[in-house]
Amino acid sequence: xxSKRLVVDVHxxxxxxxxxxxxxxxxxxxxxxxxxxxxxxxEERLVxxxxxxxxxxxxxxxxxxxxxxLKFMKKHGIDISIVSTANPWLDFLHPxxxxxxxxxxxxxxxxxxxxxxxxxxxxxxxxxGFGLLPIVPKISIESLLEAVRxxxxxxxxxxxxxxxxxxGKGLDDQMLDPVWSAISEAGLTVFLHPHYGIPxxxxxxxxxxxxxxxxxxxxxxxxxxxxxxxxxxVFDRFPSLRLFLAHSGGALxxxxxxxxxxIDHDPVxxxxxxxxxxxxxxxxxxxxxxxxxxxxxxxSDVLARASRYDTGSKDVVSxxxxxxxxxxxxxxxxxxxxxxxxxxxxxxxxxxLDAIDNVQGWTEADxxxxxxxxxxxxxxx
Ligand code: 5CU
Numbered sequence: 001x002x003s004k005r006l007v008v009d010v011h012x013x014x015x016x017x018x019x020x021x022x023x024x025x026x027x028x029x030x031x032x033x034x035x036x037x038x039x040x041x042x043e044e045r046l047v048x049x050x051x052x053x054x055x056x057x058x059x060x061x062x063x064x065x066x067x068x069x070l071k072f073m074k075k076h077g078i079d080i081s082i083v084s085t086a087n088p089w090l091d092f093l094h095p096x097x098x099x100x101x102x103x104x105x106x107x108x109x110x111x112x113x114x115x116x117x118x119x120x121x122x123x124x125x126x127x128x129g130f131g132l133l134p135i136v137p138k139i140s141i142e143s144l145l146e147a148v149r150x151x152x153x154x155x156x157x158x159x160x161x162x163x164x165x166x167x168g169k170g171l172d173d174q175m176l177d178p179v180w181s182a183i184s185e186a187g188l189t190v191f192l193h194p195h196y197g198i199p200x201x202x203x204x205x206x207x208x209x210x211x212x213x214x215x216x217x218x219x220x221x222x223x224x225x226x227x228x229x230x231x232x233x234v235f236d237r238f239p240s241l242r243l244f245l246a247h248s249g250g251a252l253x254x255x256x257x258x259x260x261x262x263i264d265h266d267p268v269x270x271x272x273x274x275x276x277x278x279x280x281x282x283x284x285x286x287x288x289x290x291x292x293x294x295x296x297x298x299x300s301d302v303l304a305r306a307s308r309y310d311t312g313s314k315d316v317v318s319x320x321x322x323x324x325x326x327x328x329x330x331x332x333x334x335x336x337x338x339x340x341x342x343x344x345x346x347x348x349x350x351x352x353l354d355a356i357d358n359v360q361g362w363t364e365a366d367x368x369x370x371x372x373x374x375x376x377x378x379x380x381x
Contacts, residue, residue, distance in 0.1 A: 008375035011331025013086035062335040084130035084161040087195035098134035113156035137168035159189035164225035172232035194221035219250030248290040253302040282306020287331040293358035300324030325366035
């Protein structure tokens with residue numbers, strides 16, 4: 001059972017060298033710019049978000065270089081990382097470019113993982129990955145299916161990272177059904193991640209840095225995209241679809257009973273779904289990137305409760321484990337959220353590990369599962 005104690009980071013990003021080169025050539029967002037720092041040295045800066053100050057933020061080697069990822073993992077006691085391209089993926093490209101680049105980046109990522117170190121004493125690698133689909137407006141469905149097949153055939157790619165825009169009409173677009181079908185059949189997990197947030201008018205006029213778009217806009221985007229998927233009946237049509245949500249599912253756990261009630265009272269939707277909305281929460285996997293034990297415990301309780309809407313059982317514990325904890329997986333969001341001042345360990349990592357250790361009522365088995373065991377099972381590492 002040694003593998004149960006491994007720490008696996010499932011929310012950790014990179015820009016592969018090929019992608020970083022593309023960003024360096026661009027003048028529109030997203031882009032990497034070079035400017036002279038206060039020490040007179042040239043420094044590269046990343047500008048990806050729409051309302052980011054035009055100077056962007058420092059993009060260190062940790063965004064691109066594998067050695068930096070491995071050093072970060074070692075420093076924080078992380079045994080395995082399932083890495084994914086950071087936002088905005090291929091969203092800004094024309095279909096032909098997106099198609100070609102998706103296939104190239106998937107090959108690059110497979111090599112990045114396959115040629116990395118293994119976890120000592122096991123047959124596992126230290127690096128696995130989420131591949132990319134060229135999911136942009138006007139792309140052909142066949143092009144998306146080709147990328148699904150490529151990812152399935154890549155031994156170290158265990159899922160797909162995806163934004164919320166789909167091929168232009170969001171993820172609840174029925175045109176995507178063949179893609180959900182292929183992903184489910186391949187047993188790949190979709191990592192749903194935000195990029196656009198919500199319209200900036202919501203944030204008022206005060207300069208609050210990046211706090212509002214990141215703390216609230218990102219999770220609301222995920223909340224809305226997932227709710228639309230639920231409402232579209234995707235989980236009824238593809239019951240084995242595995243969806244893994246960034247940032248602990250945003251506000252969805254908090255709003256799920258309200259969602260269920262709104263559905264029940266809405267003549268357009270009331271009879272559309274096979275199950276109560278809360279049932280579908282029990283089919284989701286969420287990262288444990290919420291920085292506090294109380295929030296993590298709450299999310300776990302909401303997921304555990306979903307079984308009531310499935311089997312009718314009121315049990316929230318099974319085999320000595322909280323049924324909610326089985327669907328939560330540790331993540332760091334590296335290399336985003338670096339410490340503002342020099343520090344040995346990154347606060348964003350330490351807080352997420354502490355949160356797991358301090359959820360009230362969780363057993364050691366729950367904690368080990370969230371830190372790594374759940375990822376080992378879900379991604380068949
Ligand atoms: O700080 C940020 O902008 C981000 C981002 O863009 N993507 C992400 O995953 N985390 C933080």
